[in-house]
Amino acid sequence: MRWIWIDRILELDPGRRLVAIKHVGLGEDAVQGHFDATDGLGPDRPVLPAPLIIEGMAQTAGVLVGHARGFREKVILAKISRAELDADAHPGATLRYTATLDRIDDAGAATSGAVDLLDPAPCAPGADPRVATAPPAPAVPIGRVDLVFSHIDHNRAGVEFPAHNFVFGESFKTLLRVSGLEGET
């Protein structure tokens, strides 16, 4: 599960919508040293690199697209149509990815996605961060990531791909199962 950038799937509306979350951890290799240059705290307050937020959405949307066709298709991220992120994700925060399936056919699929940030311990301006009296902040929308996926077996251009589905190994199916959304298959 080393290249899985979503921790749990919260909601699956087959063929329509999938919601997943990702907790950002200080101990993650990818976070180490990836400092936020904008808040002046430098490497002491690292962030999850933005490309991995896009990857998180790609996995969220990719599972939705794969599930829609029973995981028979090899679903490959082909294009990032749009990626806008307005805020950083620091350790301790949770990212929530909501992917919506806009279009799917034999050739591929298009998805749109919303990225929200949930901070369990907000430091509102003027609040004393040592006193945890304030309720957690509501989810804040921080960006949108729209993607296009290719069902590569239908877009071969003369190239042969391996017969087994190398995109959907056990990891994503396991994630669906442990999230309580798919039975033992």
Add this chain to the structure above:
Amino acid sequence: MNRDEIFEKVKEVLVDALGVDDDEVTPDASLTADLGAESIDFLDIVFKLEQAFGFKIPQGELFPENVMDNPEFVQDGRVTDAGLAALKERLPHADFTRFESDREVTKVAEVFTVDAVVNFVERKLAGVQA
């Protein structure tokens, strides 16, 4: 919807899908050579046209695949008469005037101009209304 309105909507789709500027999307601009479209962009463009105009585009209708896989259609890297006839039949919305004098198979994608897309949408809308 008249042709100008179709053109404006097609332009919006192409600006969005290809990340090009408004003024680059001229009627005779080639999607590949002038606007930098790659194969996956065609899939994206098809999706966005469907959303913009509210019709379905079956795979291969706007941008056919595999026509040039037929050995009768290509000889020494150039499209044969039979190949050209097949292309024209599959792509009534495209203008082959420029391509006909050259016929180099690698340049066949250049017949996909902005105008060809507008023609395609125009025919499609006429068909839907018929």
